[in-house]
Amino acid sequence: MKKRNNFKIYFFALFLIYLLILVDGSISFIAHFFSAVVAGKIFWLGSLSVLTVLSFEINVNFLGIAVVSGIIADIFYSGIIGIYTVSFAITAIFLKWIVQYLPHNFIYIVSSYFLSVTIFSTIYYGINNYLGLTRIVPFQYLATYLPATLLFNLIYFIILYVPMLKIIENFKRKLALKDEK
Amino acid sequence: MPKLFSNKRLIVILVSFILAAASIVFSIRIINYSQTPPYLLKLTNDVIDVTSYVVNEPGRFLKNGFNFQTELLSTYQENQRLKKKVDQLEQNQTKIAILTRENKELKKELQLNATLSDYSQITAAVLSRSPANWQDVLIINRGSVNGIKKNMPVMSGSGVIGRIMEVNHLNSKVELISSNSKIANHFAAQITTKKGEVINGVITGYSEAENALIFGNVSTDTEIHVGDAVVTSGLGGVVPKGLLIGKVNKIEKKDYGLSTMIYVKSATNINDFSVVTVIDRTVGN
Incomplete structure (x- = not known):
């Protein structure tokens, strides 16, 4: 029964992350209409917000899901498989580790998300920079790209948090009800 | 002798890193050398493409709504400006028809079927943009079923905005001309001065500070002026000749006057x- 539940959890997590990966691209596209200069510095990471909330709410290892969704994002957005995947997998490991030590409340979840965005974005940039896929120098990244990414993703996360939590709690309730039956 | 496979976790980490590195290297090789990605990647892209319509359509609708509002507000000024251009346009159209x-x-006389400046157009809608903006x-x-091929130039409005970097069955990826990737393909371009002289070069990158493209590899003493048109030269690939990239915005002497930095203001908002237009060069196909 536990195995079956785990399969359902993985499928649910993959679906949510996949959806947010597509939403991230859509937001990136729309954001350029308002301000290309600001939008050009943000890395939209709604997919990471799902992973963060899921790691806190459901006690399962999401490393495999992070790898699969990372491959999907890589294939669809850049065509170079591995960059998003590695960054996402390392962030999933970090989240799995940090969840053990923190209480499950909004402030700690936001703080974890903040750290996750920093880790993900920096690894992603680091690999891009190493491969010569960007001309942005580390100083430029730290001074402009990372702060803009953190600020806008924080707002993005706060907007997403309540609906995301409701969906996850609803899923958990349904899963528990089925178990009782 | 220490046991080689004693630490399972370390082995898993090492193997994972090797696999990740191999995957990245393999993907870069495909992007650089292959005409199209392998079938499995194409298929995955197409499946994602179909589902992404559901997510992207509300966004596109929202964006078009905002566009409509903004355009409506600036209609009067635009109308006044356009009225002035209409007379000149009609004159130009007649001239173009005669010249064509x-x-x-x-060409018939010379038995030339097509030249570097001949092309056909494929219109496409933008579905999404990479969330990592760099x-x-x-x-x-639009994908291979619509006749899209790798390296075809892409235009929006009156200017070039990028080129096709990957073609799938139902969608394609476009690398923007403003891309700051070191491995990106550059556009061969030329500046036509007011005196009619032509200077060849390459669009080497994008300056964020100047909000302009950089025209590099210039090896001439010919005087270039602000406002000179920059167009594709049609050399080195599938890009036709004469596609407008932009106009010279600023000329800067670098390295104590030894090199010239030319900033090009794009002809369109990049x-x-x-909606974009993919250009298919007739010659060479």
């Missing part, structure tokens, strides 16, 4: 577009 006919007749990648809803 003449050009066709001359990648400058767009996803459009950050805001919903």
Whole structure:
């Protein structure tokens, strides 16, 4: 029964992350209409917000899901498989580790998300920079790209948090009800 | 002798890193050398493309709504400006029609089927944009079934905005001309001065500070002026000749006057577009 539940959890997590990966691209596209200069510095990471909330709410290892969704994002957005995947997998490991030590409340979840965005974005940039896929120098990244990414993703996360939590709690309730039956 | 496979976790980490590195290297090789990605990647892209319509359509609708509002507000000023241009446009159209006919007749006489400046157009809608913005990648809803091929130039409005970097069955990826990737393909371009002289070079990158493209590899003493047109030269690939990139915006002498930095203001807004046109060069196909 536990195995079956785990399969359902993985499928649910993959679906949510996949959806947010597509939403991230859509937001990136729309954001350029308002301000290309600001939008050009943000890395939209709604997919990471799902992973963060899921790691806190459901006690399962999401490393495999992070790898699969990372491959999907890589294939669809850049065509170079591995960059998003590695960054996402390392962030999933970090989240799995940090969840053990923190209480499950909004402030700690936001703080974890903040750290996750920093880790993900920096690894992603680091690999891009190493491969010569960007001309942005580390100083430029730290001074402009990372702060803009953190600020806008924080707002993005706060907007997403309540609906995301409701969906996850609803899923958990349904899963528990089925178990009782 | 220490046991080689004693630490399972370390082995898993090492193998994972090797696999990740191999995957990245393999993907870069495909992007650089292959005409199209392998079938499995194409298929995955197509499946994602179909599902992404559901997510992207509300966004596109919202964006088009905002576009409509903004355009409506600036209609009066635009109308006044356009009225002034109409007379000149009609005159130019007549001239173009005469020149096209003449050009066709001359080509017939010379037995030339197509030249570097001949092309056809494929219109496409922008589906999505890479969430990591330093990648400058767009996803459009036209693929190999619509005749899209790798490296074809892409235009929006009156200017070039990028080129096709990956072709799938139903969608394609466009690398923007403003991309700051070191491995990006550059556009061969030329500046036509007011005196009619032509200077060849390459669009080497994008300056964020100047909000302009950089025209590099210039090896001439010919005087270039602000306002000179920059167009594709049609050399080195599938890009036709004469596609407008922009106009010279600023000329800067670097390295104590030894090199010249030319900034090109793009002919179109290289950050805001919903519909693009893919250019298919007739010659060489």
